[in-house]
């Protein structure tokens with residue numbers, strides 16, 4: 051019924067290029083879209099081909115997109131039946147059951163690790179192995195509701211921790227970090243619960259076993275980690291909690307409780323090192339030593355995040371330099387408090 055009223059909105063979790071799709075009944079009638087686009091499904095009369103519009107498009111005409119069912123079914127078939135090129139997970143085209151169809155139909159197949167990790171946790175877009183569409187709705191935080199969690203993920207050279215600290219320092223009454231746990235000794239000027247929660251190694255290990263951390267790691271033989279409780283305690287003070295994490299932590303955070311807004315910070319990477327800029331030095335500090343190999347590594351790192359996590363990213367922030375990225379991030383955070391954003395439908399039901 052909701053479809054008839056065209057109130058069904060889907061976030062595309064894959065890129066679709068109709069002109070490359072040999073399965074479509076009409077390539078010209080296809081609606082091209084990119085991973086992350088919001089599509090309004092205006093008709094699902096046909097089981098295989100839906101009609102949809104891209105939200106924000108001035109073009110009023112709807113175009114054809116593969117239905118969720120079709121996209122999943124053919125994705126799965128191709129996982130089971132390798133295409134003639136015999137490259138696993140290839141993206142080329144081939145025949146199946148005598149019918150010519152696009153290879154993996156460009157949907158991204160989750161790795162085994164990701165599939166296991168997402169089981170039972172948070173919102174899992176699509177119950178199949180293939181990312182197709184995720185039903186979404188507009189959501190605006192109400193004044194009495196806990197502020198949404200903001201998650202920064204970054205590719206090589208993005209320096210998201212620095213960015214986070216800067217934005218919080220400018221406005222500590224509104225934004226805060228989740229205080230991490232550590233096993234290292236407290237320094238004289240530090241206070242328990244301010245810089246860190248200081249715990250014994252034994253306590254830390256128990257917390258790890260009990261799954262209390264969204265992420266943890268070792269530095270100079272001491273353990274560090276950020277707990278779920280630390281995020282909750284920031285939110286309990288009605289402050290917006292900003293965390294910078296490895297993207298794998300999204301699995302723990304993408305839940306109805308946190309409704310995370312995910313920002314992917316990606317440094318602008320110059321074509322070659324002759325036109326390098328300070329913001330793109332991966333190690334930081336000595337910008338004069340950025341080599342073409344460094345730039346290639348940065349490109350690779352950004353591409354990997356896009357491919358693996360692009361479908362859960364709400365916003366890409368291209369970082370030119372620290373100052374402008376900070377201004378942009380502040381703008382995003384302010385809008386997040388007053389405007390409605392798309393979230394998975396299951397988060398608000």
Ligand code: 5GP
Nearest residue numbers: 230231232234265266267268269274275276
């Ligand atoms: P310090 O002991 O000087 O306060 O922190 C040293 C390092 O510990 C930081 O530079 C950072 O690499 C690491 N660290 C601090 N907090 C965390 C955390 O919450 N998680 C992880 N994985 N590492 C942290």
